[in-house]
Amino acid sequence: MKELRFLLAVWKSNLLSAMEYRVSFITQVLGMMLNDFMYFVIWIIFFQQFKDVRGWGVNDMYITYGILASSFGLMSMLFGNALYLSDIINKGRLDYYLSLPRPVLLHTISSRMIASGVGDFVYGFLSYGLSGALTWDGLLRFILATLLATVVFTAFFILLQSLAFWLGMISNFVGLAFNALLTFGIYPITLFDNYAKLILFTVIPAALVGAVPAAFVSSFTWQSLVELLVGALVFLFLAVTVFRIGLKRYESGSAIQVEV
Amino acid sequence: MKRIAKYWFIFQITLLNSLAYPGELIGRSLMIIPFMWVFFQLWKVTFNAAGLDVIGGLTLQDTLWYLMMAETIELGRPQLARTISENVKDGSIAYMLNKPYDFMLYHFSSAMGETIFRAIWNAVFGGATVWFLVGAPAHPLGILVALPAIIGAWVLHFCVNAMIGLLAFVTEDVSAFTWIYQKLAFIFGGLLIPLDFYPQWLQTIAKALPFSSTIYGPARLFVSPSLELFANVMVLQIIWILILSLTLTLVYRHGITRLTVNGG
Numbered sequence: 001m002k003e004l005r006f007l008l009a010v011w012k013s014n015l016l017s018a019m020e021y022r023v024s025f026i027t028q029v030l031g032m033m034l035n036d037f038m039y040f041v042i043w044i045i046f047f048q049q050f051k052d053v054r055g056w057g058v059n060d061m062y063i064t065y066g067i068l069a070s071s072f073g074l075m076s077m078l079f080g081n082a083l084y085l086s087d088i089i090n091k092g093r094l095d096y097y098l099s100l101p102r103p104v105l106l107h108t109i110s111s112r113m114i115a116s117g118v119g120d121f122v123y124g125f126l127s128y129g130l131s132g133a134l135t136w137d138g139l140l141r142f143i144l145a146t147l148l149a150t151v152v153f154t155a156f157f158i159l160l161q162s163l164a165f166w167l168g169m170i171s172n173f174v175g176l177a178f179n180a181l182l183t184f185g186i187y188p189i190t191l192f193d194n195y196a197k198l199i200l201f202t203v204i205p206a207a208l209v210g211a212v213p214a215a216f217v218s219s220f221t222w223q224s225l226v227e228l229l230v231g232a233l234v235f236l237f238l239a240v241t242v243f244r245i246g247l248k249r250y251e252s253g254s255a256i257q258v259e260v
Numbered sequence: 261m262k263r264i265a266k267y268w269f270i271f272q273i274t275l276l277n278s279l280a281y282p283g284e285l286i287g288r289s290l291m292i293i294p295f296m297w298v299f300f301q302l303w304k305v306t307f308n309a310a311g312l313d314v315i316g317g318l319t320l321q322d323t324l325w326y327l328m329m330a331e332t333i334e335l336g337r338p339q340l341a342r343t344i345s346e347n348v349k350d351g352s353i354a355y356m357l358n359k360p361y362d363f364m365l366y367h368f369s370s371a372m373g374e375t376i377f378r379a380i381w382n383a384v385f386g387g388a389t390v391w392f393l394v395g396a397p398a399h400p401l402g403i404l405v406a407l408p409a410i411i412g413a414w415v416l417h418f419c420v421n422a423m424i425g426l427l428a429f430v431t432e433d434v435s436a437f438t439w440i441y442q443k444l445a446f447i448f449g450g451l452l453i454p455l456d457f458y459p460q461w462l463q464t465i466a467k468a469l470p471f472s473s474t475i476y477g478p479a480r481l482f483v484s485p486s487l488e489l490f491a492n493v494m495v496l497q498i499i500w501i502l503i504l505s506l507t508l509t510l511v512y513r514h515g516i517t518r519l520t521v522n523g524g
Contacts, residue, residue: 053305
């Protein structure tokens, strides 16, 4: 409860700080929504010409894209530093968080809000609305699926970027994994054979942020709910464990700095 | 001659700089491998579902080699708009303006130097992946015909990105404009779907816009090299380069008049 109050206070101050430059904030939010829509136009053109991919149609794409955008957006809004964690580790900037009486990982990742994430988050809901499958229970499942996919996204980036404790500069590797996750997440899962699907549930958990939550939103099944819950919990456990083990190897930057 | 020589040196220095961190250069280029693999899965299924060997004049093999070239051009481009907007925002433009070179030509030489090895590595990894998946390109020498168009595509890209970077004189943050330009290039440039697969009305519009000269033209020339296509692509590209470089010059001159430098 204490940590939740702390998180709410951090998020509030992040929002106020992002809103300080009002025009820049609005440009980024609207710009990202337009960007998301324009990327989706390519899929609209594709499905207009080729109808479906092994039973996967444009409406499935609207839902998948919606989940992916909203969950990525939510992570960027609430845990924006998850995307910069390896940089923070390498530059010795964990010193600041280590010196404060709050959980280091939680404090670090929640200390940045990426304004464009608001655009992604909102666009995801619009995309779901455009799918033609909008119902009240579907919307509740969309919200739950978005929350669980956000956990997977955040945990995946913590896990990946914690490798910086052992490997040092890994920005290229992170970029590669980031692009792979988003690329595989948006493409119809029916394209891939069983071996590829195994990779998409484990090494690059694209199925857990795209196809599985989308299937759960389309129609409730216990199987997809369990897959999502187990996936989110396992990735969260791995992320926290690897970060904790890595933290023992952390070398201080010994830099005097002020966090703004 | 001396005027050109200094830009040639800037180009060479950036080119050598890009080799200083080979791990980073290669690591960045590996991204093309999963992209090509996903494209192969998508288009293999699509060609099978359509029951066709040729769509819009392209076979599956042509489509994959087209996409490899399109990605090579796109992924080779440096983040120029961001660099220029940073120069404007942090005031470092003030230190560059009093140097004995033209600010825009400096960035052009530097961007081209940064592009060459990035593009080569993308072509090596992307080409190896596509070769493994669908075999050799139908016209390997198409690369020689496409080369002038590839360079033209980078020149066009420079003009648009430099203009976006200069918007920082007015708007401070230019990332939203960069995303939107990138997506326009995706749609009208044919980065993810060759323009030949589009409905006819959209093809006509897309092929007349500058975006098609930045991706579709050179990539299509690579897979179907012909004198007629070469002439069409080059004429359209030259027209757009003239229009956009002139516009860039005007935008730059106007932007400089708005520059305020505080302190030193």
